Amino acid sequence: MNQQKTQVLVVGGALTGLSAAVFLAHKDVRVTVVERHPDLLLHPRLRGITPRTVEVLRQVGLGPAIRQESFRGGGDDVFVPLRANTLADEYEPVEEADHAESVDPRTYSPSAYAGIDQDRLELLLRDRARELGADIRYLTEVTALDQDVDGVTVTVRDRAGGGEGAIRADYVIAADGANSRIRTWLGIATDGPGVLFDTITAIVDANLSAAVRGRKIGIAYLQKPRPFSSMMPHDDSGTRWLFSTGYDPRRESVEDFTTERVAEMVRDASGLDEIDVSLRPQIPGTDVTVLGFPIGAHVARSYHSGRVFLAGDAARIQPPTGGFGGSTGIQDAHNLAWKLAAVLNGWAGPGLLDTYDAERRPYGRLAMQQAFARFGDRMAGGAEVELLDYSAVTMGFRYASAAVPGNHETEPIPAVELRAQPGTRAPHHPTADGGSLLDLYGETFVLLAGHHGQLWAKTAKDLGTAMGVEVHPYVLGADIDTEGGEKAHGIGAHGAVLVRPDGFVAWRGQSTAKDPAAVLAEVLRTVLARQG
Known part of the structure; x- marks a missing residue:
């Protein structure tokens, strides 16, 4: 073979x-x-x-x-979840505490x-x-x-x-x-509750503008044709939709949902009895128009x-x-x-x-x-x-592992409170050229030093060369034109932050150290699981 x-x-x-x-x-x-x-x-x-x-x-x-x-x-994309009996009925917005953000998300992400x-x-x-x-x-x-x-x-x-x-x-x-x-x-x-219920889905072409009436919809959770139904627009014109509804695989199969049956269910869900509905194939090269998914x-x-x-x-x-x-x-x-x-x-x-x-x-x-x-x-x-703050779940989660030496904290942090705490995603901070400090990350380790942290920067560069690891050092205010970078990263003028290639903070020193080479060498060896 x-x-x-x-x-x-x-x-x-x-x-x-x-x-x-x-x-x-x-x-x-x-x-x-x-x-x-x-x-x-x-x-x-x-x-x-x-x-x-x-x-x-x-x-x-x-x-x-x-x-x-x-x-x-x-x-600007805004996801708008709604509840209603049918798409044509009055909507009830899905209010979630996690989306009630008092701070513009652009303050914590580019x-x-x-x-x-x-x-x-x-x-x-x-x-x-x-x-x-x-x-x-x-x-x-x-x-x-x-x-x-x-x-x-x-x-x-x-x-x-x-x-x-x-x-x-x-x-x-x-x-x-x-x-x-x-x-x-x-x-x-x-581990977990396992399958909660099963759904069938179909991509349908149907002009539902009479039901939508210009209202903005991200997804509509509907009671018709049966509970656990939903409709989600698949284009901006309101003529292509993803239809989904629950079913019990012990009593019926995906094959039982014929084109005619699904079309009628879409009419029920939309509240429009006379519309034309057609289904699109979902697997290239086949005529499969209905798929089943467990939730x-x-x-x-x-x-x-x-x-x-x-x-x-x-x-x-x-x-x-x-x-x-x-x-x-x-x-x-x-x-x-x-x-x-x-x-x-x-x-x-x-x-x-x-x-x-x-x-x-x-x-x-x-x-x-x-x-x-x-x-x-x-x-x-x-x-x-x-329900936790949405930004804490999606942006403020915190790692505790050997690749974040000394950190044992795992509680998610609202994104606006990110200050380069070890184990968190390094904070977004604007630069004078209209970019973000996040643009520095993704390729190598990066060390950010306070404006009096030249020794940290030189040590990081020399140590990286000696260990065969790319470490790019930057002194805030000198190598990078930005204001307030030290405060944004929770360090003083003599402090430094080491950021991993994935943009997460591996280590933070809020001030100077007696032997910065020994400190950084131990951090890098620990993060990279290198012996000696």
Whole structure:
């Protein structure tokens, strides 16, 4: 059997898998993606991504394209969830404490929420991954996986031609969805309530302008044709929609939802009895117009086993309320990619990879709990779990791992209160040229020093050279024209902050040190799991 080689094999070519391919290829890691379907699904699935997710995609050059492909042509996207009996009835806004922000989000991020559907975003990611050199293969199904101390051998089947082959990889990322076959093979169990209910979805063409009457809608949660129904616009004209409704797979199957039946359900949901309704295929090259999806909540008990890592829905699932799911998967990939690149390129020890589970699994649990709380709030009019500030969930989460030496704090922080606390995403702070200090991050370690912190900066540069690790130092007010940078980062004129390649704060020294070289050397060795 022919065996090919790659550094990282990604199983699953949807949102998380393609994101992993982009982030890895951007760091010059050889990456191969295998996907069992013939092409990308035409189903939108998610409606948008959070500002933090836009930030990480800006790092790989996708910011302008995302804004262009977002609804309203890159204008300010506002997601408006509503409740009603039918689309034509009066709406009840879904009031959530987490969205009642008293501070303009632009004060804590240069990136706005992007109202881009998943199918559009996946096209951008695929194009960018290929542009960066990623190898993406469709109709390729993984049938077996065997790992040893040196790597992973994956057996694949060509679903078009029927032949078998093998791919040898240093590491594998399982981004193969909620029912992850690889997670099952690894024997990793999940915790959580599991499947809450099942839905069928359809992309429909129907002119619902008479029901909408010019009102702004992000998603409408409806009681017709049955509870747990929803409609979401899929364009700006009000003529293409994503329709979804719950069903019981013990009593009926997806195949029972014929074109005629779904069309009638859309009429009931819209409150317009006489409209024309047509359904679009959702899988390229087929006439499949109705898909079934389980809505549930669980988190894997571990995000990795040996050289195999779970990401996205393979690691955790949650209800779509809150819009955390897709963004969580993209940020899983972002967190893992720089660590894999560091290990593969020889400037970090393999222990760094253990911090992926230590950092992302607690966040997966937080996102699941908060999505579950919002599910109760939107669908049933009340949440059983306290709703945290939205910016704290999406921007202010905090890592506690060996890659953040000495930090044990994990309580999320509202984004406006981010001050370079260790384990948090480094704060956005404007520069004189109209940019953001966030633009410094994404490639290497960055050390920001106060305006009297030249010794920190020189030490960081020399130490990085000696250790074979890129560390780019900047003295605030000298190397970077910005005002108030020290206060924004919680340091004095003699202090410094070390920011990881993913933009999270690894360490903060609020003032000078007797031996800055010893301090930074210990921090870098700890973060990178290097011995000696």
